[in-house]
Amino acid sequence: MLAKDRQVTNLNTEAKADSLITFGSLPNIYYYNNMYTGNDETMNFVQELFIRSINHMKTSDWEWPDAWDTTRKNKFLTESLDYAEEQELYEQCAIIRDVQEKIKNG
Numbered sequence: 001m002l003a004k005d006r007q008v009t010n011l012n013t014e015a016k017a018d019s020l021i022t023f024g025s026l027p028n029i030y031y032y033n034n035m036y037t038g039n040d041e042t043m044n045f046v047q048e049l050f051i052r053s054i055n056h057m058k059t060s061d062w063e064w065p066d067a068w069d070t071t072r073k074n075k076f077l078t079e080s081l082d083y084a085e086e087q088e089l090y091e092q093c094a095i096i097r098d099v100q101e102k103i104k105n106g
Contacts, residue, residue: 047087054080054092057099073103 056062064073077100084092 047089050080050083050087051089051092054084054089054095057095070103074100077103 068076077096081093081096081100084090084096
């Protein structure tokens with residue numbers, strides 16, 4: 001856990017009920033909430049990782065995992081396309097659609 005997150009956790013556990021919403025036995029809810037719904041730092045990292053991963057699909061050395069069948073590939077691409085559209089990552093949308101087309105055409 002980062003020092004910044006420990007500070008937030010300490011604030012959550014030490015804060016009075018009227019100054020900070022508490023959630024019963026979940027003193028780390030603030031950390032959990034930001035980790036999974038995304039503060040700027042977390043989301044920038046996830047988005048950067050996503051962009052690099054999708055961009056790698058354009059290269060000749062990129063391959064699917066051996067254990068993935070067509071159904072799993074399509075599910076991955078559909079979910080990735082949904083995320084890219086939501087984040088307005090239009091270059092990555094185009095790459096994903098190109099890969100979907102390659103799978104469709106065999």
